[in-house]
Amino acid sequence: MSEKTIMLACSAGMSTSLLVSKMQAAAKQAGKDYQIFATSTADIDQQLESTKPDILLLGPQVAYMKDTVKKKTDKAGIPMDVINMTDYGMMNGAKVLTAAEKLLEGK
Amino acid sequence: MAKNSFGEFINKKVLPPIMKFVNTKPITALKDGMVYALPFIIIGSIFLILSNIPIPAVANALKASGWSAVFSQAYTASFGLISVWASIGIAYVYVRNEGYEPLPAGLTSLSAFLILQFLQVDNPLVASMGKSGSGITNAAGNVIMSGSQVAQHIDKLPHALQTFLSSPVTNAINITWLGGQGMIAAIIIGILVGWSYTKMLRAGWKITLPEQVPANVANQFTAMIPAGVILTAAMLLYAFFKMIMSTDLLQLIYKLLQTPLQGLSDSLGGALIIAFLVPFFWFFGVHGGLIMGAITSGLLIPNTFDNANLYHAGKLSLANGAHIVTNEFYNNFINLTGSGITIGLVIFTLYAARSAQMKSLGKIELVPALFNINEPFLFGLPLVMNPFLAIPFFLTPVIVALTTYLVIYFGIVPPLNGVAAPWTTPPVISGFLIGGWKMAIWQAIVLVMSTAMYFPFAKKYDNYLLAQEQAKATEETK
Numbered sequence: 117m118s119e120k121t122i123m124l125a126c127s128a129g130m131s132t133s134l135l136v137s138k139m140q141a142a143a144k145q146a147g148k149d150y151q152i153f154a155t156s157t158a159d160i161d162q163q164l165e166s167t168k169p170d171i172l173l174l175g176p177q178v179a180y181m182k183d184t185v186k187k188k189t190d191k192a193g194i195p196m197d198v199i200n201m202t203d204y205g206m207m208n209g210a211k212v213l214t215a216a217e218k219l220l221e222g223k
Numbered sequence: 224m225a226k227n228s229f230g231e232f233i234n235k236k237v238l239p240p241i242m243k244f245v246n247t248k249p250i251t252a253l254k255d256g257m258v259y260a261l262p263f264i265i266i267g268s269i270f271l272i273l274s275n276i277p278i279p280a281v282a283n284a285l286k287a288s289g290w291s292a293v294f295s296q297a298y299t300a301s302f303g304l305i306s307v308w309a310s311i312g313i314a315y316v317y318v319r320n321e322g323y324e325p326l327p328a329g330l331t332s333l334s335a336f337l338i339l340q341f342l343q344v345d346n347p348l349v350a351s352m353g354k355s356g357s358g359i360t361n362a363a364g365n366v367i368m369s370g371s372q373v374a375q376h377i378d379k380l381p382h383a384l385q386t387f388l389s390s391p392v393t394n395a396i397n398i399t400w401l402g403g404q405g406m407i408a409a410i411i412i413g414i415l416v417g418w419s420y421t422k423m424l425r426a427g428w429k430i431t432l433p434e435q436v437p438a439n440v441a442n443q444f445t446a447m448i449p450a451g452v453i454l455t456a457a458m459l460l461y462a463f464f465k466m467i468m469s470t471d472l473l474q475l476i477y478k479l480l481q482t483p484l485q486g487l488s489d490s491l492g493g494a495l496i497i498a499f500l501v502p503f504f505w506f507f508g509v510h511g512g513l514i515m516g517a518i519t520s521g522l523l524i525p526n527t528f529d530n531a532n533l534y535h536a537g538k539l540s541l542a543n544g545a546h547i548v549t550n551e552f553y554n555n556f557i558n559l560t561g562s563g564i565t566i567g568l569v570i571f572t573l574y575a576a577r578s579a580q581m582k583s584l585g586k587i588e589l590v591p592a593l594f595n596i597n598e599p600f601l602f603g604l605p606l607v608m609n610p611f612l613a614i615p616f617f618l619t620p621v622i623v624a625l626t627t628y629l630v631i632y633f634g635i636v637p638p639l640n641g642v643a644a645p646w647t648t649p650p651v652i653s654g655f656l657i658g659g660w661k662m663a664i665w666q667a668i669v670l671v672m673s674t675a676m677y678f679p680f681a682k683k684y685d686n687y688l689l690a691q692e693q694a695k696a697t698e699e700t701k
Binding site: 126127128130131134158161175176177178179180181184201202204205206207 | 238242245246254255258316319320505508509510512513583584587591594596598599600601602603604605607647
């Protein structure tokens with residue numbers, strides 16, 4: 117079993133899946149066992165129910181959905197945030213992972 | 224700073240209402256509901272190509288062997304049912320998002336969609352008669368009796384028989400309305416059913432059974448009242464249009480709403496506005512491709528469908544009513560290599576960039592660009608809120624839309640054939656699939672245009688970044 121499950125969401129889950137592989141590499145390097153995956157915003161409800169992630173990160177391109185998604189994650193009792201734009205663009209897996217860990221601790 | 228206050232104005236005044244609209248329940252249901260149609264559109268496209276391979280010798284052989292008709296069958300029952308998928312999918316998503324069991328609502332929507340149309344088809348004889356008629360064809364699609372011959376022979380029959388032969392065939396679902404023509408109606412019905420179904424459940428309109436009844440049995444009754452009310456309303460509407468106006472709702476919506484809107488989306492102005500708005504939204508950090516896709520797909524997919532039908536019949540030309548702007552025009556031209564058509568920037572960063580930021584981003588973006596994804600550039604370069612690259616970012620899609628429209632309009636490149644390639648299909652390959660080898664060449668030219676557009680601006684930005692990096696480096700060595 118993985119320690120924590122991190123879910124990323126963007127419009128189609130395409131570009132975020134790029135970031136996922138970078139984050140997985142960063143996690144591996146740090147010797148941590150995370151389950152990280154990307155999905156589309158349309159699929160959030162289902163994933164919250166079936167995979168029960170510990171945290172949800174939103175791609176900056178769908179930041180406008182933050183309020184709607186926040187309601188859902190609050191209901192599920194997990195933290196969420198929008199990924200920093202520059203980190204997302206540079207596909208900086210390590211930085212996004214650190215941000216996620218901070219959020220998880222803050223819970 | 225005039226620029227900043229303008230940005231603030233857009234962010235505070237213009238975007239919120241648009242975002243609010245995009246996030247409304249009907250638009251969300253439309254956007255996410257249409258997703259269920261996509262696999263059928265794309266798989267159906269494969270059957271469409273097989274039924275009408277663009278190499279005459281192969282196409283003729285397939286036709287003669289009867290396989291063309293077999294592929295047509297699969298195409299008709301997949302791509303050809305897009306309005307069915309839309310009506311189910313939209314109501315389904317609407318009700319799912321509201322937290323209720325969604326499938327009964329989707330099925331109710333399909334039922335209402337069918338109730339609201341005449342379940343009849345025109346007698347094939349009517350269409351085949353006359354000089355411009357299609358005549359009578361055999362199973363392999365060869366004409367065995369011309370239209371005028373049919374008309375001549377019909378006249379020899381007794382009058383009663385003539386009337387019988389030319390009256391509509393009842394008890395049949397007319398697949399014309401299950402395809403592109405029924406699209407807007409399917410969207411409207413899907414949204415209305417989703418909305419009213421949720422309202423009724425929320426208001427507690429359901430049959431409550433005693434506690435001893437198992438939950439599974441009780442659940443079957445949940446849908447009963449909302450579905451009953453919706454279907455009764457649909458039936459009364461059907462009666463109204465049939466008895467008062469001798470038409471059905473689907474034909475009315477098609478004539479009054481869909482045809483003008485489709486025409487609008489298929490105009491040069493429409494194409495340019497769509498092309499401009501995608502980078503416009505992105506400039507403010509909002510997913511322009513997604514938003515414009517949600518708004519336009521209800522019209523552009525029927526355009527695609529019309530072209531697919533013409534292609535299927537072997538009659539694809541503008542003279543026969545083919546559309547220039549289809550969903551593929553949007554996916555595989557306006558958004559080629561990502562919103563803003565940024566392939567030119569990729570080439571610049573790989574071959575001409577000197578700043579570390581651009582160089583490293585080029586390596587990250589190269590492969591995603593081939594699959595029409597460019598978020599690394601949008602956020603990393605960035606393109607969002609970046610005045611240095613704003614001009615080519617806004618203009619490239621508009622110029623590409625304009626020139627692509629014109630080359631099709633003047634017949635230099637044939638119209639898009641209605642085949643739908645997934646939007647992630649790499650350029651040139653997608654061009655070949657959606658319009659043949661000429662379209663593939665045109666896509667290659669688009670890539671060159673993008674490069675020419677972005678180069679001078681990218682160079683300036685690169686110099687700026689380089690100067691910044693050098694200043695930082697000298698500061699650190701001090």
